[in-house]
Structures are given as C-alpha cells and as structure tokens.
Amino acid sequence: MAPVPTAADFRAAGLRLPGPCEEWADDAGFIRGVVDRVGDKWTVLVIGTLGDGPRRYTDLQQAIPGISQRMLTLTLKHLTRDGLVERTAYPEVPPRVEYALTGLGQSLLSSVLALARWAYDHRDDIRTHRATFDRTNTA
Amino acid sequence: MAPVPTAADFRAAGLRLPGPCEEWADDAGFIRGVVDRVGDKWTVLVIGTLGDGPRRYTDLQQAIPGISQRMLTLTLKHLTRDGLVERTAYPEVPPRVEYALTGLGQSLLSSVLALARWAYDHRDDIRTHRATFDRTNTA
DNA sequence: CCGGATCCAACCCGATACTG
DNA sequence: CAGTATCGGGTTGGATCCGG
Numbered sequence: 127m128a129p130v131p132t133a134a135d136f137r138a139a140g141l142r143l144p145g146p147c148e149e150w151a152d153d154a155g156f157i158r159g160v161v162d163r164v165g166d167k168w169t170v171l172v173i174g175t176l177g178d179g180p181r182r183y184t185d186l187q188q189a190i191p192g193i194s195q196r197m198l199t200l201t202l203k204h205l206t207r208d209g210l211v212e213r214t215a216y217p218e219v220p221p222r223v224e225y226a227l228t229g230l231g232q233s234l235l236s237s238v239l240a241l242a243r244w245a246y247d248h249r250d251d252i253r254t255h256r257a258t259f260d261r262t263n264t265a
Numbered sequence: 266m267a268p269v270p271t272a273a274d275f276r277a278a279g280l281r282l283p284g285p286c287e288e289w290a291d292d293a294g295f296i297r298g299v300v301d302r303v304g305d306k307w308t309v310l311v312i313g314t315l316g317d318g319p320r321r322y323t324d325l326q327q328a329i330p331g332i333s334q335r336m337l338t339l340t341l342k343h344l345t346r347d348g349l350v351e352r353t354a355y356p357e358v359p360p361r362v363e364y365a366l367t368g369l370g371q372s373l374l375s376s377v378l379a380l381a382r383w384a385y386d387h388r389d390d391i392r393t394h395r396a397t398f399d400r401t402n403t404a
Numbered sequence: 405c406c407g408g409a410t411c412c413a414a415c416c417c418g419a420t421a422c423t424g
Numbered sequence: 425c426a427g428t429a430t431c432g433g434g435t436t437g438g439a440t441c442c443g444g
Binding site for chain 1: 295296297299300301303304305306309310345346347348369372373375376377379380381382383384385387388390391393394395398399
C-alpha cells in the first residue's frame, strides 16, 4: 500500500514548517483551524462513519454512541459549511435527511485515517511509554 | 512525492472502520484520545517546531508565539508521557533542558503534516464553500 | 424525524505569582 | 532557566424542552 508520506516528502513538495511557526499560526490559523476542527470530539467519528456511505440523522446518532443531538447537529453543520459533507433533505413526511461525504470530505477521510492508522499502529508503544512514565513519576 | 494514501489503501491494509464506530470509541477511545491530543491547540505547534530539531524550553516558548508557560509545560509533559518527545536535563547551573522528538514523535509528525498538507491544498475549496454557505444562510 | 433554543455544569486555558 | 501553584473568565458540551 501507499506508505504514509514522510516529513521529507512534504519538504520536497515545498511544504515545510517555517522557522518559527508563523505560517502555521498565520496564513494558517487557517491550518490550525482545520486541525482544530478535525481534533474536536466528534468530527472524526462523524467523518469516519460517513466514510462507509450516506447516513440519515438518526442513523448517525445511534451509530456514534454517546453523541448528543446538539453536538451531532453542530458537527454536521460545520462540516456542511466547510463543504465536507452534503446535506440532502427529502420533502416527505415524516422528514428524511441524508448526509454524505463530498469529494472533499473523502479526501479528508484519507488524512484522518492516516492519523488513525498511526494511532493504531503505535498504540502499544504509547501504552508502554505511559506506563513507565507513570511508574517513574508516581513512585 | 508519495501521495497521501486513500481510504482504499487503508482498507486494503486491513484497517477499516467497523460498522458502528465502536472500535474507534472502544479499543479506541484510544484512537480518539490520540486524535484529541493531536487536535488540541498547542500539540501540533510543538511537534512541528521540534520537527526542525531539538529545542530548549525557552526557545520553544518564543518559537511558538502566544503559548503560555502553563500550556507549554503541560503539552511537553503529555508528549513526553506518550513517548513522542524526549526530555533531557543537563545538571548545570543555570539549568538547561532540551526537548527532542523521539522516533515515535517523528512518525507522528508525518501524519500531522499529511493533515496540514490537506488543509493547505484545499484551503481555497473550504473558503469558497464557507462563503457560499454563509451567503445562502444569512441572506 | 429532524433539529432549534435554553440552561447549566465541567473543563480548558491564560495570567499571575512564586520556587529550585 | 525551567518550571509549579493558584485563581478566574470563557468556552464547550450534555440535558432538556419545544417547534416544524
């Protein structure tokens, strides 16, 4: 499979972190904004769930254990606003609304999965480090 | 350069999202925890800055505009605990402490950069979508 | 069925002051 | 220099009730 690109890959592609991270905090602030969005409690779960195909509001709610109406609605609205998710309301009664990943959303899914894969691959390393750290620090 | 892997790549590699995202929220909760950590305000900046090489505490503080002592210390402690960052204290006076990315930390940097690259590549798409969405919604 | 509106608790984070 | 301790505002997010 295609390997997760290395930092060198990104530098080679002309995307690097400037000395002080002003570009991160600057033109970014935008990038930071995106990372924030991805990092918040539910976005990843919603995107991940929609990665399997379109879902209705209620389906999402029960596919994502623990999410509240408020947060689901809010997250979906944000994602829709950013063009990552497409909302389709069918003029029926009772109402039916489906959410699906846009092309943009699917491309983000890739990067998110890259992160998830990293976490998955290294979960034992992290757990081990935490254990040793905690033992060293609480003894 | 190596392209960002697609969702299909990950599925092919045997890493997929289970139907309901229980593995995300379950064995994960762990993955969620990692994503949370990455998503918080300063982690990305710290890792990005350390990606250029080891730095001292004070150097980090002024390389990352706006970070407070508290947050720098906290972020570094978390990263150290997870084994992403290595702390080296030199028994001198005045004290000198250096922080550096571990191998694990560098591998995470890759994924984080993947996300940053995504944000960078698609910033115009997102801005456009936001504009149209806001116009449609506030008019 | 889909979501908006409100209230309220919990936590996050910045500012400040202080220590080894 | 490299942190720790404490306080207080601001935001997040869950619960609940209500509307279309």
